[in-house]
Amino acid sequence: MTDGWHLVIGLEVHCELRTETKLFCGCRNMFGDEPNTNVCPVCLGLPGSLPVLNQRAVELAMAIGTALHCDIRPSTFHRKNYFYPDQAKDYQISQYDEPINVDGWLELPDGFRVRIERAHMEEDTGKTTHAGASGRIHGADYSLVDYNRSGVPLVEIVSAPDLRDAAQARAYATELRAILVASGASDGKMEEGSMRVDANVSVRRSPDAPFGTRCEIKNLNSVRSLGRAIEYEAERQITLLEAGEAVEQQTRHWDETAGRTETLRSKEEAYDYRYFREPDLVPVVPDPEWKAAVADTLGLMPAQRRARLTELLGQGTDAVDGRRDQVATVVDLGLDDLVVEAAAAGVPVTLALARTANEAATDAEAARRLDLGAYVALLTMEAAGSLSATQSKAVLGELLAAGGGDPAVIARAKGFEAMSTDSLTATVAEAVAAEPDAWARYRDGEDKLAQVFVGRVMKATRGQANGKAVVAELQRLRG
Amino acid sequence: MTAAPTATEVASAVRSGTVRAATVLEGHLAAIDAAEAGIHAFNLVTREQARSDAAAVDAAVDAGHDPGLLAGVPVALKDNLCTRGVPTTCSSAILAGWRPPYDATVVTRLRRAGAVVVGKTNMDEFAMGSSTETSATGPTRNPHDLDRVPGGSSGGSAAAVAAGFAPIALGSDTGGSIRQPAALCGVVGMKPTYGTVSRYGLVAFASSLDQVGPFARSVADAALCFDVIGGHDEADSTSLNRPTPRVLSVLDDGVEGMTVGVLAEFLDGADPVVVARARAAAEALAAAGARVEEVSVPEVALALSAYYLIAPAEASSNLARYDGVRFGLRVDADDTVAMNTATRSAGFGAEVKRRVMLGTYALSAGYMDAYYGKALRVRTLIIEGFARAYQRCDVLLGPTTPTTAFPLGAKVGDPLSMYLSDVCTIPTNLAGHPAISVPFGTDDAGLPVGVQLLAPALAESTLFRAAAVVEAAAPDGSGRGGGTT
Numbered sequence: 008m009t010d011g012w013h014l015v016i017g018l019e020v021h022c023e024l025r026t027e028t029k030l031f032c033g034c035r036n037m038f039g040d041e042p043n044t045n046v047c048p049v050c051l052g053l054p055g056s057l058p059v060l061n062q063r064a065v066e067l068a069m070a071i072g073t074a075l076h077c078d079i080r081p082s083t084f085h086r087k088n089y090f091y092p093d094q095a096k097d098y099q100i101s102q103y104d105e106p107i108n109v110d111g112w113l114e115l116p117d118g119f120r121v122r123i124e125r126a127h128m129e130e131d132t133g134k135t136t137h138a139g140a141s142g143r144i145h146g147a148d149y150s151l152v153d154y155n156r157s158g159v160p161l162v163e164i165v166s167a168p169d170l171r172d173a174a175q176a177r178a179y180a181t182e183l184r185a186i187l188v189a190s191g192a193s194d195g196k197m198e199e200g201s202m203r204v205d206a207n208v209s210v211r212r213s214p215d216a217p218f219g220t221r222c223e224i225k226n227l228n229s230v231r232s233l234g235r236a237i238e239y240e241a242e243r244q245i246t247l248l249e250a251g252e253a254v255e256q257q258t259r260h261w262d263e264t265a266g267r268t269e270t271l272r273s274k275e276e277a278y279d280y281r282y283f284r285e286p287d288l289v290p291v292v293p294d295p296e297w298k299a300a301v302a303d304t305l306g307l308m309p310a311q312r313r314a315r316l317t318e319l320l321g322q323g324t325d326a327v328d329g330r331r332d333q334v335a336t337v338v339d340l341g342l343d344d345l346v347v348e349a350a351a352a353g354v355p356v357t358l359a360l361a362r363t364a365n366e367a368a369t370d371a372e373a374a375r376r377l378d379l380g381a382y383v384a385l386l387t388m389e390a391a392g393s394l395s396a397t398q399s400k401a402v403l404g405e406l407l408a409a410g411g412g413d414p415a416v417i418a419r420a421k422g423f424e425a426m427s428t429d430s431l432t433a434t435v436a437e438a439v440a441a442e443p444d445a446w447a448r449y450r451d452g453e454d455k456l457a458q459v460f461v462g463r464v465m466k467a468t469r470g471q472a473n474g475k476a477v478v479a480e481l482q483r484l485r486g
Numbered sequence: 487m488t489a490a491p492t493a494t495e496v497a498s499a500v501r502s503g504t505v506r507a508a509t510v511l512e513g514h515l516a517a518i519d520a521a522e523a524g525i526h527a528f529n530l531v532t533r534e535q536a537r538s539d540a541a542a543v544d545a546a547v548d549a550g551h552d553p554g555l556l557a558g559v560p561v562a563l564k565d566n567l568c569t570r571g572v573p574t575t576c577s578s579a580i581l582a583g584w585r586p587p588y589d590a591t592v593v594t595r596l597r598r599a600g601a602v603v604v605g606k607t608n609m610d611e612f613a614m615g616s617s618t619e620t621s622a623t624g625p626t627r628n629p630h631d632l633d634r635v636p637g638g639s640s641g642g643s644a645a646a647v648a649a650g651f652a653p654i655a656l657g658s659d660t661g662g663s664i665r666q667p668a669a670l671c672g673v674v675g676m677k678p679t680y681g682t683v684s685r686y687g688l689v690a691f692a693s694s695l696d697q698v699g700p701f702a703r704s705v706a707d708a709a710l711c712f713d714v715i716g717g718h719d720e721a722d723s724t725s726l727n728r729p730t731p732r733v734l735s736v737l738d739d740g741v742e743g744m745t746v747g748v749l750a751e752f753l754d755g756a757d758p759v760v761v762a763r764a765r766a767a768a769e770a771l772a773a774a775g776a777r778v779e780e781v782s783v784p785e786v787a788l789a790l791s792a793y794y795l796i797a798p799a800e801a802s803s804n805l806a807r808y809d810g811v812r813f814g815l816r817v818d819a820d821d822t823v824a825m826n827t828a829t830r831s832a833g834f835g836a837e838v839k840r841r842v843m844l845g846t847y848a849l850s851a852g853y854m855d856a857y858y859g860k861a862l863r864v865r866t867l868i869i870e871g872f873a874r875a876y877q878r879c880d881v882l883l884g885p886t887t888p889t890t891a892f893p894l895g896a897k898v899g900d901p902l903s904m905y906l907s908d909v910c911t912i913p914t915n916l917a918g919h920p921a922i923s924v925p926f927g928t929d930d931a932g933l934p935v936g937v938q939l940l941a942p943a944l945a946e947s948t949l950f951r952a953a954a955v956v957e958a959a960a961p962d963g964s965g966r967g968g969g970t971t
Binding site for chain 2: 048051052053054055056057058059060086088090092095096097098150152279281282283286287288289
């Protein structure tokens with residue numbers, strides 16, 4: 008369908024900052040609280056109230072700018088005027104022509120650089136729920152507004168139109184999300200709306216042709232929706248153009264269930280926001296010391312984190328190529344510190360990476376809170392053979408549920424008492440005696456027959472034995 | 487007819503225990519009862535809360551505590567200052583019955599200093615007007631002549647002080663809304679440097695111009711009040727985080743060695759009697775040792791045009807929140823947009839609608855630079871013009887208003903002539919500078935004339951020193967002690 012056509016995509020990502028309080032008042036910035044409990048005269052826009060800028064929000068915005076290699080500049084706030092019930096003051100305080108971060112870039116895992124035009128601060132609106140069949144404002148029976156979100160700090164990150172297909176857009180959103188999490192600026196939860204993506208999509212006949220007319224797609228609630236919406240929208244535009252019709256500049260709404268975009272408003276219906284300088288606030292002028300302090304507190308970014316793991320695995324080896332997905336997973340989920348710490352304590356990197364990417368990752372939130380010492384102790388036991396892989400995974404499940412603990416104690420409580428060497432030797436000897444033919448062939452070099460004995464030992468010990476220890480004993484007996 | 491006591495006298499007597507705050511309050515409530523019906527200075531008299539506040543002040547004195555600089559002083563608040571649990575309407579139907587959940591910072595500071603709030607004063611709707619005739623609760627009348635306007639927009643506060651309802655009132659000054667009614671009512675009215683008095687809890691009209699300030703019957707009372715309400719406030723980002731000048735202590739320092747510039751542009755077009763009074767005030771300053779010269783700041787002629795773009799532009803945004811969704815009036819309709827429209831159509835008066843439309847237009851795509859952008863550049867020119875004058879002069883002097891109080895109804899049908907009554911006060915707001923109006927004699931009909939003094943940013947000390955000298959030289963009957971109890 009897209010044969011002979013080229014896509015041009017730019018993304019606008021709104022990210023809620025992880026501050027204790029809102030952007031312009033002292034109310035708690037907390038998702039999921041009882042509606043309209045985190046409110047005050049300022050975030051309700053009551054007459055006479057005035058905004059006071061949250062310094063922590065500025066620092067997190069600067070952290071994002073630093074992580075995206077932006078120029079951090081003196082900046083001002085403007086008012087964006089439009090009427091909407093969830094907009095408490097009927098204007099939004101946002102940055103306009105003097106944003107705090109400009110001219111940066113983001114490098115995708117494959118090395119492609121996407122230019123960042125700006126990353127500016129603004130306040131979030133309240134959240135409206137429309138009661139009625141459509142769930143939209145038109146035809147609603149009534150609407151409820153929760154102002155807990157009103158005034159929550161946002162940074163809007165605007166990419167240049169550098170992305171060329173849906174996969175690249177998905178990669179950008181994924182990488183940006185990881186950067187926002189790694190910088191401590193956001194929890195990056197698209198499902199809770201703390202990261203929201205709008206896509207500008209246009210098509211053209213050749214990669215050198217001028218940009219076509221674009222449409223902006225809103226309501227993309229996951230990376231998957233982003234990809235689907237871009238593919239749908241590109242097809243829609245191509246169909247129009249191939250039929251000799253024109254693409255109209257529009258804002259369109261992605262309907263996840265129907266799998267299509269619909270007109271929200273046309274260019275003619277676009278708001279005139281009447282931007283002007285917010286007279287209730289003064290310019291933000293970060294001095295070099297402040298910028299340096301923010302840069303100093305910034306942790307490693309995902310690209311650096313991936314490189315760190317790759318280096319641990321050993322450059323250019325098969326071990327690296329086969330584990331790219333594991334590396335990407337632990338970095339995306341912010342679990343790579345677990346791997347690095349375990350490796351530093353002497354746990355084989357491949358084991359630490361596998362347990363982290365496969366098991367710990369199943370409950371990433373718990374894993375991020377997991378006591379590092381406990382995790383390292385567990386993997387050390389597994390590496391030393393005192394716990395089997397199966398046992399180790401079971402203990403890890405307990406650790407994640409409890410947030411920590413002593414893996415040795417948990418193992419004992421589960422009856423995972425490591426078998427003594429004597430009893431293992433005896434059990435292996437029984438297995439060898441029970442399979443004389445297999446033993447003869449194993450002794451002659453058929454290594455894979457070790458599995459016969461391992462299976463017997465496991466059966467006899469109800470899975471308590473360590474497979475590696477059994478093989479080691481077999482090799483010792485073989486001489 | 488006995489002169490009502492000044493705030494300085496009241497506070498001193500209450501602090502020393504020679505007079506009870508309750509007695510002071512009842513005297514002022516009696517004055518209100520006697521004359522308020524003919525004047526309509528108040529939207530609301532908070533009688534019971536005032537009695538309980540006065541009792542608390544007396545209890546503090548009895549317990550040996552000092553209630554503060556304004557102990558037992560009755561104060562009236564313009565009805566655009568938020569008062570916790572007490573209706574704050576801006577004299578607009580759209581806010582009828584709205585009770586703020588918080589006090590404005592200036593209100594908190596007055597209460598902490600022992601002041602007793604007696605009520606909320608009438609004003610032009612959302613402070614848009616120069617006669618208090620755009621109020622949804624009806625006009626306030628000038629205590630000196632009930633057929634004339636008190637000026638505006640803080641007409642209720644000016645009238646309350648002139649009528650002896652309270653020794654001190656607070657107003658807000660966006661384009662002259664303290665100084666112009668002070669001049670027309672024969673009281674002192676002062677606009678501080680932008681950023682020296684917190685705007686937190688002042689319902690916004692034009693945020694970059696609004697400033698809260700005092701009305702009083704003497705320069706000393708105005709100084710006392712300014713010292714109480716001024717100073718940094720973390721809740722207002724435009725509040726200057728630097729020491730605010732304390733003016734009470736320098737009031738008697740005189741003007742010897744000061745250079746006073748008589749501002750030619752303010753004399754042009756003013757009534758001859760007003761011009762004569764301004765010149766007489768300049769002579770009084772010269773007699774007290776100041777050097778007086780004529781100065782010209784031609785840029786101030788552009789101020790009115792710039793102001794009527796900047797102020798409405800900001801107002802169009804500030805007043806957007808009166809949409810019927812969260813507070814105040816709601817007129818129900820079929821959908822949200824229709825409800826917004828119906829609410830605003832019913833809730834706003836004609837002058838507010840006119841300015842919201844003017845401001846919306848001035849900010850619209852395609853017109854923004856030609857109107858709002860150009861007005862901002864003019865504002866810079868005015869600041870530069872004043873800076874030039876202040877290289878030579880310590881203070882500038884001129885009339886506060888081109889005329890004395892005009893009859894009710896005389897200008898309501900002609901917005902432009904109404905706007906022109908602020909021609910001498912607006913330039914100071916655009917520059918962010920302090921200025922004060924001091925009563926200085928009357929016209930032939932016995933109506934008060936105000937003389938205005940202007941000073942550079944943060945030069946309140948200089949301003950008050952000059953004002954004290956002008957006040958001391960004012961002819962009898964200039965308004966001081968004009969109230970009765």
